[in-house]
Amino acid sequence: xxxxVLKINHLKTSFRIKDExxxxxxxxxxxxxxxxLLAIVGESGCGKSALAFSIMNLHxxxxxxxxxxxxxxxxxxxxxxxxxxxxxxxxxMIFQDPLTALNPLMIIGDQxxxxxxxxxxxxxxxxxxxxxxELLTKVGIPRxxxxxxxxxxELSGGMRQRVVIAMAIANNPELLIADEPTTALDVTIQSxxxxxxxxxxxxxxxxxxxxxxDLGVVAEMADRVAVMYAGQIVEIADVYTLFENPLHPYTRxxxxxxxxxxxxQSKLHVIQGVVPAxxxxxxxxxxxxxxxxxxxxxxxxxxxxxxxxxPGHFVRCTCYKDFHFPHEDKEEKQxxxx
Amino acid sequence: MSFLEIDxxxxxxxxxxxxxxxxxxxxxxxxxxSFSIEKGKTYGLVGESGSGKTTTGRAIIGLNKITSGxxxxxxxxxxxxxxxxxxxxxxxxMIFQDPYSSLNPKKRVIDIIAEPLRNYExxxxxxxxxxxxxxxELVGLSPESILKYPHEFSGGQRQRxxxxxxxxxxxxxxxxxxxxxxxxxxxxxxxxxxxxxxQKELGLTYLFISHDLGVIKHMCDHIGIMYKGRxxxxxxxxxxxENPQHIYTKRLVAAIPDINPRNRNEQxxxxxxxxxxxxxxxxxxxxxxxxxxxxxxxxxxxxxxxPERG
Numbered sequence: 001x002x003x004x005v006l007k008i009n010h011l012k013t014s015f016r017i018k019d020e021x022x023x024x025x026x027x028x029x030x031x032x033x034x035x036x037l038l039a040i041v042g043e044s045g046c047g048k049s050a051l052a053f054s055i056m057n058l059h060x061x062x063x064x065x066x067x068x069x070x071x072x073x074x075x076x077x078x079x080x081x082x083x084x085x086x087x088x089x090x091x092x093m094i095f096q097d098p099l100t101a102l103n104p105l106m107i108i109g110d111q112x113x114x115x116x117x118x119x120x121x122x123x124x125x126x127x128x129x130x131x132x133x134e135l136l137t138k139v140g141i142p143r144x145x146x147x148x149x150x151x152x153x154e155l156s157g158g159m160r161q162r163v164v165i166a167m168a169i170a171n172n173p174e175l176l177i178a179d180e181p182t183t184a185l186d187v188t189i190q191s192x193x194x195x196x197x198x199x200x201x202x203x204x205x206x207x208x209x210x211x212x213x214d215l216g217v218v219a220e221m222a223d224r225v226a227v228m229y230a231g232q233i234v235e236i237a238d239v240y241t242l243f244e245n246p247l248h249p250y251t252r253x254x255x256x257x258x259x260x261x262x263x264x265q266s267k268l269h270v271i272q273g274v275v276p277a278x279x280x281x282x283x284x285x286x287x288x289x290x291x292x293x294x295x296x297x298x299x300x301x302x303x304x305x306x307x308x309x310x311p312g313h314f315v316r317c318t319c320y321k322d323f324h325f326p327h328e329d330k331e332e333k334q335x336x337x338x
Numbered sequence: 339m340s341f342l343e344i345d346x347x348x349x350x351x352x353x354x355x356x357x358x359x360x361x362x363x364x365x366x367x368x369x370x371x372s373f374s375i376e377k378g379k380t381y382g383l384v385g386e387s388g389s390g391k392t393t394t395g396r397a398i399i400g401l402n403k404i405t406s407g408x409x410x411x412x413x414x415x416x417x418x419x420x421x422x423x424x425x426x427x428x429x430x431x432m433i434f435q436d437p438y439s440s441l442n443p444k445k446r447v448i449d450i451i452a453e454p455l456r457n458y459e460x461x462x463x464x465x466x467x468x469x470x471x472x473x474x475e476l477v478g479l480s481p482e483s484i485l486k487y488p489h490e491f492s493g494g495q496r497q498r499x500x501x502x503x504x505x506x507x508x509x510x511x512x513x514x515x516x517x518x519x520x521x522x523x524x525x526x527x528x529x530x531x532x533x534x535x536x537q538k539e540l541g542l543t544y545l546f547i548s549h550d551l552g553v554i555k556h557m558c559d560h561i562g563i564m565y566k567g568r569x570x571x572x573x574x575x576x577x578x579x580e581n582p583q584h585i586y587t588k589r590l591v592a593a594i595p596d597i598n599p600r601n602r603n604e605q606x607x608x609x610x611x612x613x614x615x616x617x618x619x620x621x622x623x624x625x626x627x628x629x630x631x632x633x634x635x636x637x638x639x640x641x642x643x644x645p646e647r648g
Contacts, residue, residue, distance in 0.1 A: 043522040186386040186549065191593040191609055213522065216552070216595030220602050239599045257527035259556035260597045267534075268527035268556070274492050275522075 005175050005207035006032040006055070011066035013047075013054045015278065021063055022278045024050040026231040028066075032175065032207040037198070039210045039222035039239075041254075045275045047231040048211045052179050055209070056093055057083055070175065089119040092168030094197075096180040098160035102152040108163055109148035112136070115170045135166040140196060158189035162196070169200055176201070176208045182217070194221055215258050219243055224312075227251045230276065230287040233306065237313040247309060247320040249295070250288045256325070269325065286317040294326050295319055340374035340410075341543055342398075342511060347371045347407035349390070349397045367393040369567035369629070370407075375560070377510075380537070380544040382558030382575075384551060384590070390567040391547050392435075395513045398545070399432050411511065428458050431504040435516040437496035441488040447474070447499060448484040454506045473502040477532065494525030498532065505536060513545045518553060530557060551594050555579060560639075563587050568630040570623075573640035583642040585623045586630075588612050 011028045014021035025047045032038050040048045053059050055068055057075060068075040071090060075083065087093075095101040103111055112132045116123055123131075129148070136144035139162040152160055161181060168176060178197060182190035198221060201208050210221055218225055219239065226236040227250060235248040246252045256269035273291045281287065286300040304317035348371075350364040368390040375381040383391040396402040398409055400420050409417050411430065416422045431454075434440035441450055451470045455461060461469065471481035477498040479491075488496055497517060504512055514533070518526040530553065536542060548554050554561060555575055562572040563586065571584040582588045592612040596605045622645070625631060633641040 043524060187551070187593040188386065188589055191595070194595075195606070195609070214595065215523070216597050219597050219599045220595040220605065222599075243597070243599050254523060255597075257524045258597065259527075259530065259552045268531055270528040270531060271524040274494070274525075 002036075003034045004031045005034050005070070006209075007067070007069040008055070009067040009069070011051070011054060011064070011068060013050050013059065014063045014065075015059075016061065016063075017279055020279075022281070024062075024231055024278055025054060028228075028231075028233055030226055030233065030236065032209055034174075034207055035201065035205040036223045037201055037208040037210055037221055039212060039218040039225045040228060041212055041215065041218050041225060042228035043213060043254075043275055045277075046228045048228050049179055050231075051228070052093075052177050052209065052211050055177060056087060056091065058093075085119075088115050088173075089171040090173055091175040091177065092171070092173040094161075094164055094168045094176070094178040094181045097184050098157060098164045099152065101164050102160060104152055107149050107151055108136075108155075112163070112167050112170055115167055119171055131170075132166075135170055136163075138169075138200075139163075139166045140192070141166075157185050158192065161185060161189075161193055165193070165196065165200070169204070172204055172206075174206055176206050177211070178208065179211045180213070181210070183213075190217075197221070215255060216260070227254070230281050232287060232316060233314075234288065234316045235314065236306075241310070241313050245313075247313075247315045248288075248317070249292050249319060249323040252323070252325075253292075286319055288317070289319065292319070292323065295322055299323075341377040341412060342545070343374040343408075343410040344394075344398065345372050345408040345410070347394065347397060347409065348405040349393050349402050350405045366567050367402075368397060370632075371562075371564070371567070371569055372407075372633075373560075373562050373569070373572060375511075375543055375545060377543055378537070378541055379559040380546050380557050382554040382561040383545065383547045383564060384549065384554050384561060385564035386549060386590075388566075389564040391549075391564050392515055393567075394564070395432070395515050395545060395547050399430055399513050400427075401432075424458070428454070428507045429510045431507065431509040431512050433497075433500055433504050433512060433514040433517045436520050437493055437500055438520070440500055441496060443488055445487070446484065447486050447488070450488070450499060451503050451506055454503060458507055469506070470502075473506055476505075476536070477502045478528075492525075493521050494528055497521060497525075497529050501529070501532070501536075505540065505542075508540060509542070511543045511545065513547070515547045516549070517546075519548070519550065526553070533557070551590060563590065566629055568643065569633055569641070570630045570643045571641065572633065573637075577637070577640040581640070583636060583640070584630075584644070585612075585616050585619055589616050 008028060008030050011025055012023050013025040014023045028051060042048045054064055064076050109132050112135060113128050116128050116131055133144045133148060136147055141147050141159060141162050182193050185193060194217060212218060222239045224238050225242045226233050229250045235251045246255055253269055253271045259268060271291055285302060286304050289300050299319045299322040301318050306314040306316050308314050347368055349368040350366050352361040353363045353365060355362045371394055383394060385391045393402055397404050404417055408415060416426055448470050451473055452466050455466060455469060470484055474481050479495060479498060518529050521529060537544065546557050558575055561575055561578045563570050565586050571587045578587060582591055589612050592609045630643040631645045634644050636642050
């Protein structure tokens, strides 16, 4: 089953802040296999979107180092013209906000048709129109001929996201990147869109990278999960292992802080402190260390690396061995204003 | 007599157009909603965008004009809160959804939190500073930050400033409109825990508006599900999650992703079954205009919008 579509090796994406470069994605290595859905999960500011944008090379002013191997080429070294041959054809992207991802002045049919035209100049007009209608049908849009002539503002959020998905899959890409595809949508629409992405994956056997902050979505969708914190992957495992035997303190803290509908929790776990800003990231030692101060210094590695604890299950730093949640009684009692 | 009673609340917005901006029609944002909240409890209002849940909350606190219906708070009618006595208004406060736009960026933290105090209590400068510092400490922010501006805080910290402002006058009822939707999960946990703590300590009653059923289940004692401006179901948290009766409620419950990946296939099947049922049985659950029927009791606590039988 494991035929890699995408291989990322020691990827480092840095942004310039006042003449200094800071790595938002720091030494990330991963592979995405054919017919596999890899979820990348983390809080805002952990670098998950920066990673997705690096793969597509959509950053305008970032310094990207490392290797992104896709179809035998290193994407990092390609020129824009060479990249444009791949983007939209071999790799498609679904963006977070479907309204800003669409051109408000173009009818839906022309927007999807444009992608077909760019990558296949010889396609006849009729054939193109037929293919667009076919795509709209595939993503579950009712009355596709009518929607073909509509503008984005005439569609609801869920329908717009379906159009964005139709654009992403127009040329049957081998790799699909979905960056928070359902964050802007209602729950019932969210489940429809996620089921659609899953069906499309099953059908095309494409590799999919799903970026999300919602652990429920991860549990429903993913084959494998990478948890990111402060620009690094802190844990990566198949979805069952990750939810049943999470090891890294960050993964465990995240899982404990979500209110779920199927179990009773009296109190949610709170991760102390905040995700540090890019300029203030600790560049040495365990990056999650400052947020679990009750774990002694010696539990952390000096330069934390990923350890393979079981086949395919990697955890960064050794602090997971000594990690425990703080006891309730340790928490400070806050007094009430009289 | 309940603590807060909403009786047949309607909020209609006019659609203006034509030559003289005449009223052409109305958007019935809230169309006959009734519920009550007991003191010290949390009532959750759930629905998708456009269901009228926020409008309901805003109407209670007087930010939207009520078209008809009655709102009674501690036995006193407050339907027109703008004309209600000043004391009543201080008892109801609101926490807003977006911690970025609900704090004035030009004001310092002390001025933001002290504004309600200045409206209602005559305090000296020193007393006021002390109160604001106490409030900041209560919400877990350092008292030294009174001179900072909102942009110097993170999203979770800002939301806590919003909460400090809401509890400054020790209100009895807080309307929380999607207080955690804009926040990351770990910060969300912090704000939710905190809201529960101050509820116990100050004896607060919450009207909690959210689209996230996980959060709602965690926080609420009673839940009302809204669809197109009407309630489709209301009951205790147990009623709604363990015994949903209305097809729309079932659909919402089915749409929540399950945190256990082993249940994923069952969940998918469940979702598809409910979807099929929803499509087939839509007409049985909604009237000719696609709106919900009036609520009928199915048990002491559980009300469902079903057509009258017989």
